[in-house]
Amino acid sequence: MKVLKFGGSSVANSENIKKVLTIVAHASQKNKVVVIVSAFGKTTDKLLATANSALQDISISKSILETIRALHNQIINDLVVVHKKEVSKEVTYLFNRLTSICEGIFLLQELSDKTLAKVCSFGERLSSLIIANAAKELFDAAHKESRDLILTNDDYLNAQVNFKLTNENIGSFFQENKNRVVMLGGFISSNISGNTTTLGRGGSDFSASIYAAALNAEELQIWTDVSGMYTANPSVVKEAYPISEISYEEAMELSHFGAKVLYPPTIQPALRKEIPIRIKNTFNPESIGTLICKHPKNKNEVKGISHIENISLITLEGGGMIGIPGFSKRLFETLSLEKINVIFITQASSEHSICVGVYENDASKAKELLDETFSTAIERKKIKPIIIESDLAIIAVVGESMKNHQGLSGQMFSALGRNNVNIRAIAQGSSEKNISAVINKKNAKKALNILHEQFFEEKTKQLNLFITGVGNVGERFLAQLQQQNKFLLENLKLNIRVIGISNSRKMYFKNTGIDLNTWKENLENGTPTSLELFREKVKKANQRNSVFIDNTANQQVSEVYEKYLRESISIVTCNKIACASSFENYKNLKALSRKYNASFLFETNVGAGLPIIDTLKNLINSGDRVHKIQAVLSGSLNFVFNNFNEDTSFHDVVAAAQKEGYTEPDPKIDLSGVDVARKILILARESGYKLELEDISNNSFLPTESLSTSSNASFYAALTKNEKHFQNLYKDSNDRGNRLKYVAEFSDGKANVGLQHIASTHPFYNLDGSDNIVLFFTDRYPENPLIIKGAGAGADVTASGLFADVIRIANK
Known part of the structure; x- marks a missing residue:
């Protein structure tokens, strides 16, 4: 038996659902198949909006409900023929229930977790019902409510599973069921009293893993809109590629640190039974995807790089903590009681400080609680007031074999340092499967690309050029670069991109690289030149390995070198004015180059191309x-x-x-x-x-x-x-x-x-x-x-x- 789970993008519309049914039909030819489906694309978000709107304006709530109803009716009309009347009747009943619940929210002016869980559950209840009936017209299929099988505690929005009772329910049902395919909704469950609960956002993956473990499935397949787990987020790192095989522990680390293709709790039930998990692409089913298993064949020391944005760092610090037990306990207990999730922990060996990372939207509440918890110690100056730093991100390098390879930490921090990515805090577990660093959120994209280049790309280095002065010398430089681009890539493993260009009148930027065949036309249609605005755009682009090239003989241009160097942006110039200015300025530029690890090269100041x-x-x-x-x-x-x-x-x-x-x-x-x-x-x-x-x-x-x-x-x-x-x-x-x-x-x-x-x-x-x-x-x-x-x-x-x-x- 195999368990197949399809996410919201896979069932977003009728055309996508047809692809899903084709995949299921193929899989069921050799095996019995359990299919877990999410709500139709974005439906859960709309249901949340429906419930929240009901507190303020029931007409807005009903309007949102009508858009949800229209999508579901459209899919019924497109895919269900034989049982259309019965399905439409059941769907109408469910939407009438939803409307009544929203009217109750409006009248009572109350939206409890219990009610919100009930509202959210309708997405999967509706999608599984409709898809199951569409499937019945193509192959042997049945529909079952997950609320009848997965039992949990009373935490309605993030319920904890009672595995003993759940496994018994699932085992009993499937022992009696004879259908080739069974369709169930993910995410939803119920407590002992029969009230609807949910397993948290992303809980459909978790549901699938629960079924796979209970049934000792041959394989759990997570079907989504990407071809597996990638070495990094492919929307941020264009060179990222799918990981062929990865261990359970590595997958957990990557998913914890932002790899959204997999909900972190998903892995635990499958891990306990050592059931392989395969990530597949609904829109490219022939792609092999990623296999998550106990003993992956891929032995690369680094498997992936991931990150979480919108992080705040909370620091508890003070000499009064040294040698005094209990500070850490009180810190974590305070946050735990308020259900504030701690994502990152690091503590100085001197016990002088401890830092924890939380989501930004929990930071102000966390500070308020901790200020109260430690008020006496703060008043007596045993510890400093709680410090909150925001606009941060956590970046993590993950790999089970990292512990067997020396120098990986050094490579990571050296690569970031060369590009002026400041590290605010570091954590590395004793298992050495993960090295995490807290950095400024604005540097997250650059850091991901830096580290991906360091650990995954075939010794290919990318340089990003920003060129001012494209007259006689500048034009020849661009022509030479265009001519040699292929040679540099093939022989020196060097990818040089021009991101910004300017002359005395216009400037033009393109973060993915300017086409050197059309740069003149692009520049002519660019924006008015400003030295300061050009520099701000270079800074905002925040590209790794950035180089500012000055092809002018302009004193004003030479006077901004210092600002570029302070941003760790290298300078190449044929403009002699800076190096022939005051000796103090010359020495300062050289010192800044060393301090910020940014090259300051001016070979062409003397003798043009002669060395x-x-x-x-x-x-x-x-x-x-x-x-x-x-x-x-x-x-x-x-x-x-x-x-x-x-x-x-x-x-x-x-x-x-x-x-x-x-x-x-x-x-x-x-x-x-x-x-x-x-x-x-x-x-x-x-x-x-x-x-x-x-x-x-x-x-x-x-x-x-x-x-x-x-x-x-x-x-x-x-x-x-x-x-x-x-x-x-x-x-x-x-x-x-x-x-x-x-x-x-x-x-x-x-x-x-x-x-x-x-x-x-x-x-x-x-x-x-x-x-x-x-x-x-x-x-x-x-x-x-x-x-x-x-x-x-x-x-x-x-x-x-x-x-x-x-x-x-x-x-x-």
Whole structure:
């Protein structure tokens, strides 16, 4: 014999019920079948609303009843033919009873638990009656009232089963019954006096388990709208997948901590008889589902991750608790007497404090009761006033084999910590089947995804990018990312998504990832840009492994870095302003990066895509010391002076450099030497020296008139006006057999930048195009410097440098 239970979604309407009857017909070909059904979809909620409304307005109550009646009549018309008259008559009688009960509630202005249980019971009474009669037209089936078989105590809304009498009733009935299929309503029962009781919300599952245990069933099947118990809630974690097999204890832990596919008490009766429980999908019956049994074949150390939201943490704390017995007893006794369920418990080994988790809607009542219970101790300052913290969630990692694997707790807390998920309290049972942590409710979704990635996904890491600046460099970066996405996923197990983008006018967000084929159109139709609103949206998105990418040269953007780092959001930037700002700000950003475990990477600040800063870091981290740096660090200036001669105009060469994307949007920043000064400053700081930008001697080659311009148009006009000055610079160098190079130097704690005449014997002489070159003289390279040379400007190489920094974060 098998017991099959179908939930509310499985019997929500006529089409779904037809699927149920097909499943039952197939199952009954080889076995006798007991079928437990819930009320039609959402009917129990509507019945509760009907009863509660009756206290205020009987017309509203009757209106709700009419919508319930209409659904049931529709299903009768769709599915029942032979016995339609008899079934309709019985259903009409039951609705008339319901109406009378609601009128009584209105007249008496009283709604007791006893009455509420009676009202709620009508959902299953009606559904089982209708489905049984629909089944009779297809196969051998009978209907039986669960109230006649399951006996309980007098707790009407959450009744405790009298298993001795219940098992006798069930055994006796089924011994005499000869039908192939018996249909019963779940959830409902009765006490010894014959009054209707209920087994609590979710009690239909429990009913099915009671029948399975009493009948020593071959298997208990729970049919629902998902294909089993998942590694995490699939509506929150898109990568979650069904668990093939799981133990009774693991299933209990997961269901206790929010896995709604199974009502927690369901497992106990089946466990006692070691009856396998299979979770199946009514809408995909071919799916194997999840098997809950004593010895599952799946030996993964972590089986699932679950969570409960809307939790409050109650803390009892004080030096007066140490060594004094009875505090815990009084705490739990007070809550128990008022039927306040304790979901989570943790206590300091010093006995100085104890924390318990309760549902948020019980928190204020719990505080009131506990304040009264411990009033004397609080007044005498033996303990502190009761502390309540709300807006919390409990997240639990579950697995029976966890006790045999070292380091799982460390992996869990390390993964959460890396993403700024603060843990308020921790509990781990001595059986080590469950590690639970209390966190802020707003972080629940992120935490589930973090832990699922850590324990279940094939070493695939997801990075979520928020990009400001999608012009020349930003557009190339997005193109490179789109091109490499498949490669990254297949070879580096890295899934990079762009969640937000912005330019100076518009911004656009999509939490599931922006389509890189249509990002331009989406951005154009986005909302007006605001730096602060962009940051708030990044924060609100609360994505794991978040990275803010700054492709601008904007000072205001650089000034929000601190706020991102404080939220554990990593930063990748080609904007030099932050790292070339005050030394105090530079050091603060580096410190925040370490404190909040958020990367702060700026490889492209010097040399675009060249690994200059990374190489320098490796030298310093390995114990080397930098004494001197000589470098050509401006790809734009190198391009300008490599292409400027007596046959060209300085104005035209600079314009060409800007068109090629070698200069900043304001080319005066490059030509004034400010950009190079910032770069040598950054290298000096990364070498361990304390310098400010004003400490760097800038020997500008531009005339004063060019330096004092306020727009690109006036700057270019000044270049044309001073063409003779630039031609003289070229002629003087050329006459000596030299080439003009804009050189940055750092030595003995001092730095300078300026135009130099480079002789043919110097390493800088043959530097072509927009290439950069850096010479590091260190303890290990005192005479023959470490040289890095290559393309140092341009949108493509800068974008590739940004890309490399993103990969560095992924590999962290």
